[in-house]
Amino acid sequence: MRISVIGCGYLGAVHASAMAKLGHDVVGIDTDAEKVAKLGSGVAPFFEPGLPELLAESLATGRLRFSTDIGDAADAQVHFVAVGTPQLPYSDGADLRFVRGAFDALAAVAAPGSLIVGKSTVPVGTAAELEERMRRAGSDALLAWNPEFLREGFAVADTLTPDRLVYGVADERATDLLDEVYAQILDAGTPRIVTDFATAELVKTAANAFLATKISFINAMAEIAEATGADVTTLADAIGHDARIGRRFLNAGIGFGGGCLPKDIRAFTARAEELGRAESVAFLRQVDAINLRRRERAVDLAVEMLDGSVFERRIAVLGLTFKPQSDDTRDSPALDVAARLHGLGARVLATDPEGIENARLRHPQLEYVATASEALADAELVVLVTEWPEYRELEPDLVAGLMASARVIDARNVLDPAAWRAAGFAYRGLGRS
Ligand SMILES: NC(=O)c1ccc[n+]([C@@H]2O[C@H](COP(=O)([O-])OP(=O)(O)OC[C@H]3O[C@@H](n4cnc5c(N)ncnc54)[C@H](O)[C@@H]3O)[C@@H](O)[C@H]2O)c1
Numbered sequence: 166m167r168i169s170v171i172g173c174g175y176l177g178a179v180h181a182s183a184m185a186k187l188g189h190d191v192v193g194i195d196t197d198a199e200k201v202a203k204l205g206s207g208v209a210p211f212f213e214p215g216l217p218e219l220l221a222e223s224l225a226t227g228r229l230r231f232s233t234d235i236g237d238a239a240d241a242q243v244h245f246v247a248v249g250t251p252q253l254p255y256s257d258g259a260d261l262r263f264v265r266g267a268f269d270a271l272a273a274v275a276a277p278g279s280l281i282v283g284k285s286t287v288p289v290g291t292a293a294e295l296e297e298r299m300r301r302a303g304s305d306a307l308l309a310w311n312p313e314f315l316r317e318g319f320a321v322a323d324t325l326t327p328d329r330l331v332y333g334v335a336d337e338r339a340t341d342l343l344d345e346v347y348a349q350i351l352d353a354g355t356p357r358i359v360t361d362f363a364t365a366e367l368v369k370t371a372a373n374a375f376l377a378t379k380i381s382f383i384n385a386m387a388e389i390a391e392a393t394g395a396d397v398t399t400l401a402d403a404i405g406h407d408a409r410i411g412r413r414f415l416n417a418g419i420g421f422g423g424g425c426l427p428k429d430i431r432a433f434t435a436r437a438e439e440l441g442r443a444e445s446v447a448f449l450r451q452v453d454a455i456n457l458r459r460r461e462r463a464v465d466l467a468v469e470m471l472d473g474s475v476f477e478r479r480i481a482v483l484g485l486t487f488k489p490q491s492d493d494t495r496d497s498p499a500l501d502v503a504a505r506l507h508g509l510g511a512r513v514l515a516t517d518p519e520g521i522e523n524a525r526l527r528h529p530q531l532e533y534v535a536t537a538s539e540a541l542a543d544a545e546l547v548v549l550v551t552e553w554p555e556y557r558e559l560e561p562d563l564v565a566g567l568m569a570s571a572r573v574i575d576a577r578n579v580l581d582p583a584a585w586r587a588a589g590f591a592y593r594g595l596g597r598s
């Protein structure tokens with residue numbers, strides 16, 4: 166099939182490459198000329214494991230190209246919209262201007278009977294509004310909402326072998342076209358849920374709200390553990406054995422960040438307020454508040470471990486991205502902790518295997534070094550904030566040898582406290598004694 170993907174960021178670049186791998190003829194469109202140039206020459210514009218290989222493979226078939234010109238999408242039978250829906254600057258709501266812009270551009274070029282598929286995460290009710298907008302613009306293209314559940318770091322596998330496909334449709338022809346797009350994935354036995362627009366939009370919002378709630382639940386337990394001397398990691402292991410609860414997404418630490426969970430729970434709250442249902446999701450305000458408190462807790466622990474002040478103290482910060490296997494620093498708890506420590510006057514030396522470039526754009530005031538060894542040299546405290554494998558596997562003896570004094574905050578609870586204490590470290594985790 167002939168497919169276009171509008172918006173080639175973390176979602177769209179992977180989606181476009183994956184659609185070509187499935188045998189479709191794909192054009193990826195983005196307004197960012199630099200991104201388009203990179204993608205077209207086989208260079209992934211961000212770090213995502215497996216994307217460079219997938220991109221190279223798909224470009225080599227001649228079935229994948231990239232362009233800044235929406236006109237190049239004109240002959241596609243299916244258009245995927247994967248543009249950003251960030252948080253509005255002065256409210257919790259989602260900024261839908263990129264989605265509206267993409268739909269307006271498509272309404273002008275999409276062929277009659279072609280299908281426009283929303284993949285961006287949007288507040289419930291957006292698809293219906295966009296359908297009306299397209300009609301007003303004189304387009305008779307079909308519309309579907311097909312939310313995306315990929316995780317950064319696993320985006321390629323999550324796109325090609327998803328847990329499920331969700332179609333929000335108002336017309337059977339949309340279902341048929343999506344079945345054709347995803348034929349290989351469906352043949353592999355992937356569950357497919359066909360529903361209306363509102364349910365499809367809400368499935369995505371609900372999934373992220375649930376995941377965020379699970380993380381904040383365990384972080385709330387961490388707060389209680391800190392007040393009582395209990396160990397949140399053991400607690401998570403123990404409750405996680407109950408299959409109804411499950412151990413995944415119960416890792417306490419400095420909480421969730423990234424371009425999805427934080428802004429999506431806020432947008433959900435804002436939308437529920439518009440719908441007169443603020444009370445139904447009022448708990449999400451607590452989920453957000455618990456999450457943000459964990460960053461503060463990490464900073465407070467640093468102050469405590471350095472005897473009351475971090476001012477002019479040398480602190481190594483390991484990790485800047487919102488999670489490992491990504492270069493994404495959007496709403497990153499790790500970067501936030503580094504910036505807060507710097508704001509308190511600490512001499513922060515921050516490092517990350519992939520995130521320095523993005524971190525520097527957000528916080529140019531921080532001092533960045535290329536390696537953990539450089540960050541650790543003469544530091545009085547090390548704070549592990551993103552659990553990259555190379556930081557989890559650090560040898561405490563070697564680390565102690567580099568530092569001026571052996572103090573560690575394990576803000577992701579991934580180190581072995583006994584091993585670090587045995588190497589002479591003052592060790593503190595979050596929610597574990
Ligand atoms: N990142 C993820 O892991 C992920 C997973 C599932 C869903 N989502 C959702 O997908 C959407 C995109 O997220 P992202 O992380 O890829 O964002 P992103 O910022 O990385 O990418 C968005 C891209 O859209 C481009 N763009 C904006 N307006 C455009 C237009 N009119 N025409 C063409 N291109 C345009 C931008 O230049 C940018 O490259 C969001 O709604 C997000 O919530 C993201």
Ligand SMILES: O=c1ccn([C@@H]2O[C@H](COP(=O)(O)OP(=O)(O)O[C@H]3O[C@H](CO)[C@@H](O)[C@H](O)[C@H]3O)[C@@H](O)[C@H]2O)c(=O)[nH]1
Pocket residue numbers: 286313314315316317318373376380413414415416417418419420421422423424425426487488
């Ligand atoms: O037990 C856990 C698990 C995760 N996190 C943090 O939670 C955040 C989000 O992690 P993850 O969900 O793995 O990353 P994303 O790539 O943001 O993926 C989420 O957001 C995407 C965009 O909507 C969805 O598609 C995915 O299904 C959803 O998992 C990160 O900061 C993690 O460090 C924890 O603190 N504890």
